[in-house]
Amino acid sequence: MADEAQAQLPSDNLVAVRDLTREYKSSGGLFSTARSMRAVNKVSLDVPRGKVTGVVGESGCGKSTLARLVLRLIEPTAGRVLFNGADLASLAPAQLRKLRCSMQMVFQDPYSAIDPRYTIRRALLEPFEVQGVALGKGEQEDRLIALISKVGLSPRMIESYPHQLSGGQKQRVGIARALALSPSFLVLDEPTASLDVSIQAQIIGLLEALKQDLGLTYLFISHDLSLVRYFCDRIVVMYLGRVVEILPGARAEARHHYARTLMDSHFVPDPKHRKAVTLLVGEIPSPFNLPPGCAFAERCPAASPLCQRERPLLSEHATGHLVACHHPA
Amino acid sequence: MALLSVTDLSVSIGRLKPLDGISFDIGKGEIVGMVGESGSGKSLTAMSVMGLLPLIGGKMTSGSIRFDGIDLATLPEPRYRALRGRRIALISQNPMTSLDPIIRIGAQIDQVGILHLGLSDAAAKARSIDIMRQLRIPEAATVHGNYPHQLSGGMKQRVVIAMALAADPELMIADEPTTALDVTIQAQIIQIVVDLVRERGLSLMLITHDMGVVAQACDKVVVLYAGRVAERNGIDAIFGEPQHPYTRELIRCIPRHDQLRGSLTGIPGAVPSVMDYPSGCRFHPRCADALDICAGAIPALEQKAAGFAACHAAINAAGKVSAHG
Numbered sequence: 059m060a061d062e063a064q065a066q067l068p069s070d071n072l073v074a075v076r077d078l079t080r081e082y083k084s085s086g087g088l089f090s091t092a093r094s095m096r097a098v099n100k101v102s103l104d105v106p107r108g109k110v111t112g113v114v115g116e117s118g119c120g121k122s123t124l125a126r127l128v129l130r131l132i133e134p135t136a137g138r139v140l141f142n143g144a145d146l147a148s149l150a151p152a153q154l155r156k157l158r159c160s161m162q163m164v165f166q167d168p169y170s171a172i173d174p175r176y177t178i179r180r181a182l183l184e185p186f187e188v189q190g191v192a193l194g195k196g197e198q199e200d201r202l203i204a205l206i207s208k209v210g211l212s213p214r215m216i217e218s219y220p221h222q223l224s225g226g227q228k229q230r231v232g233i234a235r236a237l238a239l240s241p242s243f244l245v246l247d248e249p250t251a252s253l254d255v256s257i258q259a260q261i262i263g264l265l266e267a268l269k270q271d272l273g274l275t276y277l278f279i280s281h282d283l284s285l286v287r288y289f290c291d292r293i294v295v296m297y298l299g300r301v302v303e304i305l306p307g308a309r310a311e312a313r314h315h316y317a318r319t320l321m322d323s324h325f326v327p328d329p330k331h332r333k334a335v336t337l338l339v340g341e342i343p344s345p346f347n348l349p350p351g352c353a354f355a356e357r358c359p360a361a362s363p364l365c366q367r368e369r370p371l372l373s374e375h376a377t378g379h380l381v382a383c384h385h386p387a
Numbered sequence: 388m389a390l391l392s393v394t395d396l397s398v399s400i401g402r403l404k405p406l407d408g409i410s411f412d413i414g415k416g417e418i419v420g421m422v423g424e425s426g427s428g429k430s431l432t433a434m435s436v437m438g439l440l441p442l443i444g445g446k447m448t449s450g451s452i453r454f455d456g457i458d459l460a461t462l463p464e465p466r467y468r469a470l471r472g473r474r475i476a477l478i479s480q481n482p483m484t485s486l487d488p489i490i491r492i493g494a495q496i497d498q499v500g501i502l503h504l505g506l507s508d509a510a511a512k513a514r515s516i517d518i519m520r521q522l523r524i525p526e527a528a529t530v531h532g533n534y535p536h537q538l539s540g541g542m543k544q545r546v547v548i549a550m551a552l553a554a555d556p557e558l559m560i561a562d563e564p565t566t567a568l569d570v571t572i573q574a575q576i577i578q579i580v581v582d583l584v585r586e587r588g589l590s591l592m593l594i595t596h597d598m599g600v601v602a603q604a605c606d607k608v609v610v611l612y613a614g615r616v617a618e619r620n621g622i623d624a625i626f627g628e629p630q631h632p633y634t635r636e637l638i639r640c641i642p643r644h645d646q647l648r649g650s651l652t653g654i655p656g657a658v659p660s661v662m663d664y665p666s667g668c669r670f671h672p673r674c675a676d677a678l679d680i681c682a683g684a685i686p687a688l689e690q691k692a693a694g695f696a697a698c699h700a701a702i703n704a705a706g707k708v709s710a711h712g
Contacts (some may be wrong), residue, residue: 116569116570116571116572158549176494224657224658225657226657227657230598254424254425254596254658255424255596255598255637255640255641255655256636256640256653256654256658256673257425257654257657257658258636258640258651258653259639259640259642259651259652259653259654260652260654260655262642262651262652262653263649263651263652263653264449266648266649267649268653272648281569281570282570283570283574284599284641284642284643284644285642287642287643287644288643288644288646288648288651289642290641293693307650309644309645319571320570320571321573322574323392323570323571323573323575324570324574324599325577325597325599325600325603325604326599326601326602326603327576327598327599327601327626327638327641327643328602328626329602329603329622329623329625329626330623330626331625331661332602332603333603335578337523337574337575338571338575340525341539341541341542
């Protein structure tokens, strides 16, 4: 099915997301009425084949919900996800399950992503069991050794338990598990957020090498701006459930005022270039009570009455550079 | 004379020895960064200075901590209490645990002025609101009457900082004050704290793992690795001419947007655990410059250029280490 669709729709994009929306409702109680909020609100973006697409934003911007929606780990309220041209919603459960071999996720917390009672062997064999891939004894051993070596671990570790591994080693196991079924697409949900810097750099280096060797496509969720600028080919900036800007390259200058502040708020590791960061006024508004216009208008230095009234749409300002702002910088 | 002088500080917790011979000074008006990865002893150093080791069953086994000429290691607890929070203030990592959830924000800040400075209720309140304004807490008078749950994480951390500043301390210790917060909020808080500290001429021990924060805020840096000082140096030397291979590699681990793809490799191996420290120099199993001697002998912290480094290779081959950087 997926192959057929691909043949019909040749495209540079491995994954395409269209108007993806996920709504959460809070049920009313004795003293409150039921309310709803959209964690992800009409998000459209493309994930080019063989590239790293970064999604950045602060907590509550919907980046992790987006990651789960893209892999259909949670159901969208509206919108579509196309993988290799195939609409995930149109697939029968059996087909979707089969497709899951091609799209995998690496989680933020390697400590909770692996069952503490499983040996590394069992953790790595689980994906095969779930997908009903029968492996002969010898083949099983070869696959395991290949997998664990691919992520830079020693085959001697196969019989270890997670508690015997360091954080970085655990994350390597998490990556090996994601690679077990030879996927073409990985969603990386802050894979280094809980690791030390020297280990973070190791893991990013490993992910880069794997991408080269295996021709993978990544969707990289992060709040670490220097990491995103180093690692990603394109950067999607989210604010309160919506995409506010898509930067065509890591060096492109942001034009949305929120994206600019976000990009400016990382401290440059160079004492010879000290500069004051731009201070944002106010706080992120409640997602339950969003203003009718631009969600950033209240905090934006360039806001006009138009911004209060009308929500700016994402429009192309240069090739591949999309901005949702009435008064871009 | 330095305001805070830590000399050869070693700490044990049960059979473990998580700090081994830590020495550094903080001068008046200086911002000193304490950097290192998890388990390097950053927070434990802060706890030692605050006299809080008994809380976690730790004790100083050697060394001295002198604050403005007072020997903190032998200071009786009642006198320590008069110092703690008054002349030395701590801003901890998680603002949620520093605030009492059932007491109004204002009352918690006022208390510091009432207890430590002997202010009247009204004077303490006026002072609290003034400090809150300096920390750019909007509508400070209203927030003064709020409960912690009514504030965002960033605002709560500002309240914690206001509490630290309320007693007019001379030394502030900030232990990863922004790790629990969003990036834009982190940047704001670091900026506001550094500006205030500079303006008031306070001394600040800034514990962080973010080398970007260090580069932007600090005058001097103490690099810790596995419970020992690897290097102590001025801020420009740390980034421009690091003397210890660990410092050099740590700086190489920071991704830069103008950096060549594939050039980020990290430091091989893992951060050692206190249960299982390597012999000799604790960095030697991960070190590209390691010599035969490194596994056997503990390198002393020796003067190297303008700073101090504990490294056999750096001492043996002058200039070799920095040439890599």
